[in-house]
Amino acid sequence: MPSGTPDGHHVVVVGAGFGGLETVRRLAGAPVRITMVDRRNHHLFQPLLYQVATASLAPSEIAWPIRHLLRRRPEVTTLLASVERVDKERRHVILDDGSALAYDTLVLATGAGHAYFGHDDWEPFAPGLKTLEDATSIRRRILVAFEKAERETDPEKRAALLTFVIIGAGPTGVELAGTIAELAHVTLTKEFRNIDTRQTRVVLIEAGPRILPAFAEDLSIYAQRALEKLGVEVELGRPVTACTSKGVMYGGKTLPASTIIWAAGVQASPAAQWIGAPADRAGRVTVEPDLTAPGHPEIFIIGDTASVAAPDGTPVPGIAPAAKQQGKYVAATIRRRLEGKHAAAPFRYYHQGSLATIGKRLAVIDFGWIKLRGALAWWIWGLAHIYFLIGVRNRLSVALSWLWIYTRNQRNSRLITQGDAAKSLTKT
Amino acid sequence: MPSGTPDGHHVVVVGAGFGGLETVRRLAGAPVRITMVDRRNHHLFQPLLYQVATASLAPSEIAWPIRHLLRRRPEVTTLLASVERVDKERRHVILDDGSALAYDTLVLATGAGHAYFGHDDWEPFAPGLKTLEDATSIRRRILVAFEKAERETDPEKRAALLTFVIIGAGPTGVELAGTIAELAHVTLTKEFRNIDTRQTRVVLIEAGPRILPAFAEDLSIYAQRALEKLGVEVELGRPVTACTSKGVMYGGKTLPASTIIWAAGVQASPAAQWIGAPADRAGRVTVEPDLTAPGHPEIFIIGDTASVAAPDGTPVPGIAPAAKQQGKYVAATIRRRLEGKHAAAPFRYYHQGSLATIGKRLAVIDFGWIKLRGALAWWIWGLAHIYFLIGVRNRLSVALSWLWIYTRNQRNSRLITQGDAAKSLTKT
Numbered sequence: 116m117p118s119g120t121p122d123g124h125h126v127v128v129v130g131a132g133f134g135g136l137e138t139v140r141r142l143a144g145a146p147v148r149i150t151m152v153d154r155r156n157h158h159l160f161q162p163l164l165y166q167v168a169t170a171s172l173a174p175s176e177i178a179w180p181i182r183h184l185l186r187r188r189p190e191v192t193t194l195l196a197s198v199e200r201v202d203k204e205r206r207h208v209i210l211d212d213g214s215a216l217a218y219d220t221l222v223l224a225t226g227a228g229h230a231y232f233g234h235d236d237w238e239p240f241a242p243g244l245k246t247l248e249d250a251t252s253i254r255r256r257i258l259v260a261f262e263k264a265e266r267e268t269d270p271e272k273r274a275a276l277l278t279f280v281i282i283g284a285g286p287t288g289v290e291l292a293g294t295i296a297e298l299a300h301v302t303l304t305k306e307f308r309n310i311d312t313r314q315t316r317v318v319l320i321e322a323g324p325r326i327l328p329a330f331a332e333d334l335s336i337y338a339q340r341a342l343e344k345l346g347v348e349v350e351l352g353r354p355v356t357a358c359t360s361k362g363v364m365y366g367g368k369t370l371p372a373s374t375i376i377w378a379a380g381v382q383a384s385p386a387a388q389w390i391g392a393p394a395d396r397a398g399r400v401t402v403e404p405d406l407t408a409p410g411h412p413e414i415f416i417i418g419d420t421a422s423v424a425a426p427d428g429t430p431v432p433g434i435a436p437a438a439k440q441q442g443k444y445v446a447a448t449i450r451r452r453l454e455g456k457h458a459a460a461p462f463r464y465y466h467q468g469s470l471a472t473i474g475k476r477l478a479v480i481d482f483g484w485i486k487l488r489g490a491l492a493w494w495i496w497g498l499a500h501i502y503f504l505i506g507v508r509n510r511l512s513v514a515l516s517w518l519w520i521y522t523r524n525q526r527n528s529r530l531i532t533q534g535d536a537a538k539s540l541t542k543t
Numbered sequence: 544m545p546s547g548t549p550d551g552h553h554v555v556v557v558g559a560g561f562g563g564l565e566t567v568r569r570l571a572g573a574p575v576r577i578t579m580v581d582r583r584n585h586h587l588f589q590p591l592l593y594q595v596a597t598a599s600l601a602p603s604e605i606a607w608p609i610r611h612l613l614r615r616r617p618e619v620t621t622l623l624a625s626v627e628r629v630d631k632e633r634r635h636v637i638l639d640d641g642s643a644l645a646y647d648t649l650v651l652a653t654g655a656g657h658a659y660f661g662h663d664d665w666e667p668f669a670p671g672l673k674t675l676e677d678a679t680s681i682r683r684r685i686l687v688a689f690e691k692a693e694r695e696t697d698p699e700k701r702a703a704l705l706t707f708v709i710i711g712a713g714p715t716g717v718e719l720a721g722t723i724a725e726l727a728h729v730t731l732t733k734e735f736r737n738i739d740t741r742q743t744r745v746v747l748i749e750a751g752p753r754i755l756p757a758f759a760e761d762l763s764i765y766a767q768r769a770l771e772k773l774g775v776e777v778e779l780g781r782p783v784t785a786c787t788s789k790g791v792m793y794g795g796k797t798l799p800a801s802t803i804i805w806a807a808g809v810q811a812s813p814a815a816q817w818i819g820a821p822a823d824r825a826g827r828v829t830v831e832p833d834l835t836a837p838g839h840p841e842i843f844i845i846g847d848t849a850s851v852a853a854p855d856g857t858p859v860p861g862i863a864p865a866a867k868q869q870g871k872y873v874a875a876t877i878r879r880r881l882e883g884k885h886a887a888a889p890f891r892y893y894h895q896g897s898l899a900t901i902g903k904r905l906a907v908i909d910f911g912w913i914k915l916r917g918a919l920a921w922w923i924w925g926l927a928h929i930y931f932l933i934g935v936r937n938r939l940s941v942a943l944s945w946l947w948i949y950t951r952n953q954r955n956s957r958l959i960t961q962g963d964a965a966k967s968l969t970k971t
Contacts, residue, residue, distance in 0.1 A: 156686065156959040175601040175956040182734040183957065192736040195690040195959075212694070247960050258584065262623040266640070306610040308620040508947050508955055512940060519936050527936055528603040529611065531584040531623075532675050 123148050124453060127208055127218035129198055130384075131158045131181040133435040134418035135224035137442025139191060145450050148190050150216060152208065154197040156180055159247060160504060162435060163513075165287055167250035168376075169294040170258065170529040171520055174247045176512050179505055198225075201389040203411060220413050220449055223386040224442070227419035227433060230382035230397060237358035241282060241375040244291070251532065253376055257295065258531050260374045261303060264310045271371070278316045278372035280363050282355050283379030284326035286471035289338060291376055292319040293474040296345040302524050317347045318372070320365050322354035322379070327479065329432065329469050334479040337488045341473040355379075381433060386420045395422050404461030405448060406441055415448075417441035425464040435503075436467050470496050475520055551576050552881060555636055555646035557626055558812075559586045559609040561863040562846035563652035565870025567619060573878050576618050578644060580636065582625040584608055587675060588932060590863060591941075593715055595678035596804075597722040598686065598957040599948055602675045604940050607933055626653075629817040631839060648841050648877055651814040652870070655847035655861060658810035658825060665786035669710060669803040672719070679960065681804055685723065686959050688802045689731060692738045699799070706744045706800035708791050710783050711807030712754035714899035717766060719804055720747040721902040724773040730952045745775045746800070748793050750782035750807070755907065757860065757897050762907040765916045769901040783807075809861060814848045823850050832889030833876060834869055843876075845869035853892040863931075864895050898924050903948055 124147045128135045131153040139149055160177040167174055182193040197211040207215040229243030242253060257279065264276035277299075281292045299315035306312075319326070319342065325335040326342070326349060339349050353366035362371040383398035392400045392408050399422035400408060406421060408414040418438035423431050431437045441462060448459045468482040470492075478492035487495065497517065504510050519525045552575045556563045559581040567577055588605040595602055610621040625639040635643040657671030670681060685707065692704035705727075709720045727743035734740075747754070747770065753763040754770070754777060767777050781794035790799040811826035820828045820836050827850035828836060834849060836842040846866035851859050859865045869890060876887045896910040898920075906920035915923065925945065932938050947953045 156690065156957070173601045173603040174960065175958055178958055180734075180957040183953075186733040189736075193734070194694065196694070247958065251960070262584065266622065266624070305614040306608075306621070308617075508943065508953065511943055512955075515936065515939055515943075525611075525936065527940075529584070529608040530603055530606055530675065532602065532679070 124219045125150065125217065126220045126222065126449065127152065127216055128222040128224060129153070129208065129386075130224035130226055130418070130420075131155075131184075131193075132161075132224055132226050132418060132438060134438035134442040135222065136181075136184065137439040138222050138224065138415075138417070138445050139185065139188070141443050141446030142449065143188065145446070146453060147220075147449070148192075149188075150192045150194060150218075151181060151185060152194045152196050152198060152210070152216070153181055154195070155246075156182070156195050157247070158184060158505075161245070162503075163500060164244055164247075164250050165290045165294065167247065167528070168244055168253040168257070168291065169298055170254050170526045171294065172513060172516055173528045174251065176509055176516065177504070178247060179509070184505065198389065201414075203390055203414070206413065218413075220415070222415045222417065222445055223389070223420055224416075224418045224438070225384035225386050225420050227381040227383045227397075229377055230380035231377070232380060234358070237377070240360055241280075241358040241363075241377040243377040244287060254528070255531050256374050257298070258529060261299075261307065261310070261312065262531075263373070265307050266309070273310065274314075274316075275362065275371035276373045277310065277312070277314055278318065278362070278370065278374070280318045280320060280370065280372045280375045282320050282358075282363070282375065282377050284319050284321035284323075284349070284351075285329070285378060286327065286469070288319060288321070288376075288378035289326055289342065289471050289473060291378060292317050292347045293342055293345055293472065296342075296347050297474050297524075298526065300346050302526055315346075318350060318370060319347055320350045320353060320355055320363070322352070324352050326351070327469075327471055330471070330479060330481045331486055334481055334486055334488060338471065338473055338479050341477050345474050381419065383420045386416060390414060390416075392416075397422075405459060406445060406462050415445045417445060423462065423464070425466065431464045432466075432469075434469075437464060440464060470499070472496055475517075552647045553578065553645065554648045554650065554877065555580065555644055556650040556652060557581070557636065557814075558652035558654060558846070558848075559583075559612075559621075560589075560652055560654050560846060560866060562866035562870040563650065564609075564612065565867040566650050566652065566843075566845070566873050567613065567616070569871050569874030570877065571616065573874070574881060575648075575877070576620075577616075578620045578622060578646075579609060579613060580622045580624050580626060580638070580644070581609055582623070583674070584610070584623050585675070586612060586933075589673070590931075591928060592672055592675075592678050593718045593722065595675065595956070596672055596681040596685070596719065597726055598682050598954045599722065600941060600944055601956045602679065604937055604944065605932070606675060607937070612933065626817065629842075631818055631842070634841065646841075648843070650843045650845065650873055651817070651848055652844075652846045652866070653812035653814050653848050655809040655811045655825075657805055658808035659805070660808060662786070665805070668788055669708075669786040669791075669805040671805040672715060682956070683959050684802050685726070686957060689727075689735065689738070689740065690959075691801070693735050694737070701738065702742075702744075703790065703799035704801045705738065705740070705742055706746065706790070706798065706802070708746045708748060708798065708800045708803045710748050710786075710791070710803065710805050712747050712749035712751075712777070712779075713757070713806060714755065714897070716747060716749070716804075716806035717754055717770065717899050717901060719806060720745050720775045721770055721773055721900065724770075724775050725902050725952075726954065728774050730954055743774075746778060746798060747775055748778045748781060748783055748791070750780070752780055754779070755897075755899055758899070758907060758909045759914055762909055762914055762916060766899065766901055766907050769905050773902050809847065811848045814844060818842060818844075820844075825850075833887060834873060834890050843873045845873060851890065851892070853894065859892045860894075860897075862897075865892060868892060898927070900924055903945075 157178040166172040267273040296317045303312040355365045357364040387394035387400045419433040472478040478496040480487040480492045585606040594600040695701040724745045731740040783793045785792040815822035815828045847861040900906040906924040908915040
């Protein structure tokens, strides 16, 4: 593939998530210029985002400035910018200020947001968890609910304030439910005078027949029992039919609840629209076996924005290892092309395993060839996540935070920020 | 003083800053019920707030949930609430939801905000630094300015984006200027491709004849030279006459600058209005020698909200040690009264010293009897501040953050949050 720009082959990567960053990393030393475009200034370690939402970790413990991560790569330019559209014919990415960024190869790794399955009006009442702002906003809702309950004299209103509903029982929903239960039943017990936080109800609602559907069935059953021991009520096989400011409707009944969190579905970023490619119901582009857009071998689409099948025919899951494998594959393909080699073999996803924690001491791990559950699984989960964090500083910091949670039940980031905290009690 | 409520003497403390918290701490074991009212859920270690504004520390490293700090005191109730007014005759504090909180003794420790000396229209362009939100908002402005500059092609606009103005050269202004200079001239140098962050101008403007006016004159001169070595331009004797979206006017000239920070003046909280007491120009209540409101011995006013003279006739400064000494005095006075003892001696402020840092290696300390400057002063400053932080967890965390800044010039909290970062580039 000859270079279209005078100063060498230019790769534009949109999105500095796991997939985009891995692409740039694996292109080190290749004869290319790279521009990394992201509308945020930070890479986010999404697998631990639920811990920011539950006041266990601080935002900066799981986020890194993108340009700091790429500072030792002089051939990489980082741009804080939004993409408006892609001009496929001219090979231009059009940015928010109207400027055009010419590319030879384009990598779209723009991730996914929440999907409400045609009920976008639920979003204000049941926010999802994808960004740091989502996490601090959910943290604020959870902490404010306890504060309101402490001042509420009406028993019914107080009960609704102390009811937390999580919709969707994948790993994020399970992890949120377990952690909120521990927050209420352990961390906060000594701090309020008018309420007993142990009365808090945490309800996990799942439309399907079991929690953690990506795991083996016995692990689902184990995880459900472990959640119930933490005080979580698990409601299976009941799709939610309404979310309002009063609570949630499911299975024909109404549950008054002032805090609802959405962990049920994702919607891919608008990359399919940018390039006019056909998309599946979740907005993902159905890519070629080499992860390129149909008819456009110079455009790669990876991560949560791409729909691709694993060797067993199931869809590649929207998790960090999958995005990283795709980033590695794309970088290798770009190198092969620049070296004039024949086309690479199709992308082949290797599933390393599924992990989910239940509170601060238990986890389930499904490696396929071996299944783990309980305390050992939790330690493996914890060590793996610390290993995958970037930099010694953040590893030490997260390890410290977890040590305090583990030994003293202290959660270090219980801050209600964004405006006057007391006003949020009377206004909403 | 007999109790006015059936279940014991009730002390209401408004404000969980250094003064309010110290009052509650020193009342441990006294025969009183206590209600702590604050409109935020956290106590803030304000002396290090400038480090949050400059991305050196995370918000949760210098803030603690108030009810967590008071969890082992069952006689203390913490309320997240705003005070609307005080009914002195009935001895009621009226809260934001209209409810009345009866007190026997009231302690107002509500701190101070920014003062623009009749120019409140400057605030949007020159925000001040008092709360965590102020700090993350200033952090956002500083980081976005560099991001905008990286994408700006017009040299004049780019120069304005790379000009940072700090108004007011007390400790906060000096610390902000030194840290922003280090951020631009050291931390960020390798991360941008289109701009050279070493071209950044940091201008510290002071209306008075020298920086750090509370310190001995030779320390002011030393600090100014040290700042200038870090690349800060110090402009003395020139009051600012205008702040706009374009920049700042002072001494008859206009300096185009897109980031202006206000560190020039404070305005006390409206406690004087609540109790209808006469206030000085900065809104502080001129209290009796025992820190009570004129004519109301059951109302104490302490910290930045009170105007009281030190033994040498100068005003007691608005710093943490002064507020803590007042909190200790108030607690002792309440105890004496409950024991039926005669009135306490007037409050007597003891000035322990003034401290300010210049960047990450130098500081000035004026203990009165001894003056220190340079690296040794910085180490004393650092150890003192870590000592005064609450809890082992935060001490370790801040020490870690400083170690990384000191040895590797890495600042760990360079997050642009609050909405879509890229949008803020094109919108503002």
